[in-house]
Amino acid sequence: xxxxxxxxxxxxxxxxxxxxxxxxxxxxxxxxxxxxxxxxxxxxxxxxxxxxxxxxxxxxxxxxxxxxxxxxxxxxxxxxxxxxxxxxxxxxxxxxxxx
Numbered sequence: 001x002x003x004x005x006x007x008x009x010x011x012x013x014x015x016x017x018x019x020x021x022x023x024x025x026x027x028x029x030x031x032x033x034x035x036x037x038x039x040x041x042x043x044x045x046x047x048x049x050x051x052x053x054x055x056x057x058x059x060x061x062x063x064x065x066x067x068x069x070x071x072x073x074x075x076x077x078x079x080x081x082x083x084x085x086x087x088x089x090x091x092x093x094x095x096x097x098x099x
Contacts, residue, residue, distance in 0.1 A: 002025060005021050006021070006089045007021060008089060009090065009091075010089075010090055011092070012092040032064065033062065033064050034062065035060060035062050036061040036062065037059075037060065038060050038061075039060075040056040041057050051078060051081070052081075052086065054076065056074075057073070057074060057097065058073045058075040058093065059071075060072075071097065072096065073093045073095070074097065075092065075093050077091050078090040
């Protein structure tokens with residue numbers, strides 16, 4: 001996952017928290033957060049000059065510090081073209097859909 005995230009990556013979670021790249025990666029490294037299942041549906045990708053915006057619905061079943069979090073969330077991802085590839089610079093998840 002490290003190679004997918006730009007050095008200046010920032011994420012906003014569904015409960016309003018904001019995480020830097022290192023904090024985002026740290027949750028996975030420590031084992032306090034992990035996905036049991038994950039899929040993106042209704043994906044819409046729009047590409048601009050060196051950037052892409054992805055809007056989708058994220059279905060997940062995750063484990064955070066021993067508690068299961070499941071549901072569907074709207075997600076917006078922003079990626080920047082870097083060399084021959086793309087790196088994410090931002091991720092924002094909405095509150096759980098259907099609540």
